[in-house]
Amino acid sequence: MTDPTHEFEPAGLAAPSPAPEPVAQPGEFAPLLIGSLRVDPPVVLAPMAGVTNYPFRTLCREFGAGLYVSEMITARAYLYGNRLTRLLASSRPDESPRSVQIYGADPIDVHEMARQLVDEGVQHIDMNFGCPVPKVTRTGGGAAVPVKPRLLARIVRAAVHGAGDVPVTIKVRKGIDEGIETYLDAGRVAEDEGVRAIGLHARTAAELYSGAADWGAIARLVEHVSLPVLGNGDIWEAGDALRMMRSTGCAGVIVGRGCLGRPWLFRELAQAFRGESPDPPPNFGEIVAIIERHARLLTSFFDATFGIRQMRKWCTWYTIGFPGSAKARAELVRIDSIDEMLAILRRLDPALPFPAAAMRAHRGKGGRKQKVTLPHGYLDQRDDDTPPRTPHGPAELAAFERSLSGG
Numbered sequence: 001m002t003d004p005t006h007e008f009e010p011a012g013l014a015a016p017s018p019a020p021e022p023v024a025q026p027g028e029f030a031p032l033l034i035g036s037l038r039v040d041p042p043v044v045l046a047p048m049a050g051v052t053n054y055p056f057r058t059l060c061r062e063f064g065a066g067l068y069v070s071e072m073i074t075a076r077a078y079l080y081g082n083r084l085t086r087l088l089a090s091s092r093p094d095e096s097p098r099s100v101q102i103y104g105a106d107p108i109d110v111h112e113m114a115r116q117l118v119d120e121g122v123q124h125i126d127m128n129f130g131c132p133v134p135k136v137t138r139t140g141g142g143a144a145v146p147v148k149p150r151l152l153a154r155i156v157r158a159a160v161h162g163a164g165d166v167p168v169t170i171k172v173r174k175g176i177d178e179g180i181e182t183y184l185d186a187g188r189v190a191e192d193e194g195v196r197a198i199g200l201h202a203r204t205a206a207e208l209y210s211g212a213a214d215w216g217a218i219a220r221l222v223e224h225v226s227l228p229v230l231g232n233g234d235i236w237e238a239g240d241a242l243r244m245m246r247s248t249g250c251a252g253v254i255v256g257r258g259c260l261g262r263p264w265l266f267r268e269l270a271q272a273f274r275g276e277s278p279d280p281p282p283n284f285g286e287i288v289a290i291i292e293r294h295a296r297l298l299t300s301f302f303d304a305t306f307g308i309r310q311m312r313k314w315c316t317w318y319t320i321g322f323p324g325s326a327k328a329r330a331e332l333v334r335i336d337s338i339d340e341m342l343a344i345l346r347r348l349d350p351a352l353p354f355p356a357a358a359m360r361a362h363r364g365k366g367g368r369k370q371k372v373t374l375p376h377g378y379l380d381q382r383d384d385d386t387p388p389r390t391p392h393g394p395a396e397l398a399a400f401e402r403s404l405s406g407g
């Protein structure tokens, strides 16, 4: 679990919107089929640590339709019964389908967690094999796992067996860096082991979240496997999703940073897939109402203190690009209550339109790259299927969890 106050990226204002993409023609895009699950429109909320908890999934679902995946849940912490981990993996009866992403590299843990999730009523399980965090890849976990296809197969097989009839998907990156691409092998493994769809974040672990995602890799994976491929990377506006599906042939899209502070993106996506022109984004006054709803969901699901601390980063994301908002943000990152938050937000003009430049602003993760560290001699043993060591004991696990931040 990341420190919720951690990720205050400055407003990385990105390129202007591309030329408008024509909305969907009747029958142009089929619903996404993931085993027995039918996802219509074929839109998936990306698992995002510190973000896609039940409150945010609820907010997104209220705007749109699709599949809303939990943030990554570490198998060992879940099995130890860590209170926060269990809460993050949990849901409420109004959420259906229930979808949880597992992070784990120990086949026994992953099998047991999948089994328990299914017992709890989870209807879709995703597996994270894209985590680029140095602490994880250095031990051979996360994005390092697909470097060893037999190890990947072993972990995936354990999840699929544990899940029984519940569909399992995997989410991978292109590879470690441009010299070590792993996604095509991962596609084959997924197919052989009974996975129902594969999500590709079309960047390498070295690229983290920087640069443009390589949609060409998504097209190559579509050619390579008979499974549904979910394309991921750089969907900022509804037109991007249609463009990605048209240009790569993928069966669905996974939407990450584009919806941070913009949950109405799911309404725009639903409209574009229905063949309608998307509504314009809300103005500032309407966004304040959404922020208040978000805050109430968070404080009631977690508690007042944890919930409002999380709102600090959300307020940053919701207000990026609005004229005069920088001063408000400096105060919003210190709020301790919903009333205080609303008092600050209400100082800005509610009639302000959503700024065009904020549409493609990169929220949540910035543009740096990294050199990926693998265990010593790792590339000499690509046929090996020995699982990496998983942290043991509550203290080691807590430190490990704090170091994680996604995929």
Ligand SMILES: Cc1cc2nc3c(=O)[nH]c(=O)nc-3n(C[C@H](O)[C@H](O)[C@H](O)COP(=O)(O)O)c2cc1C
Residues within 6 Å of the ligand: 046, 047, 048, 049, 050, 051, 071, 072, 101, 128, 129, 130, 171, 201, 209, 213, 232, 233, 234, 235, 254, 255, 256, 257, 258, 363, 364, 365, 405, 406, 407
């Ligand atoms: C704040 C944050 C947390 C993330 N956490 C996870 C995670 O828990 N599991 C995962 O598979 N990917 C995680 N990711 C990666 C996203 O799921 C997605 O692959 C990535 O952001 C690329 O999509 P985008 O270009 O639409 O943002 C995270 C990304 C962000 C920005």
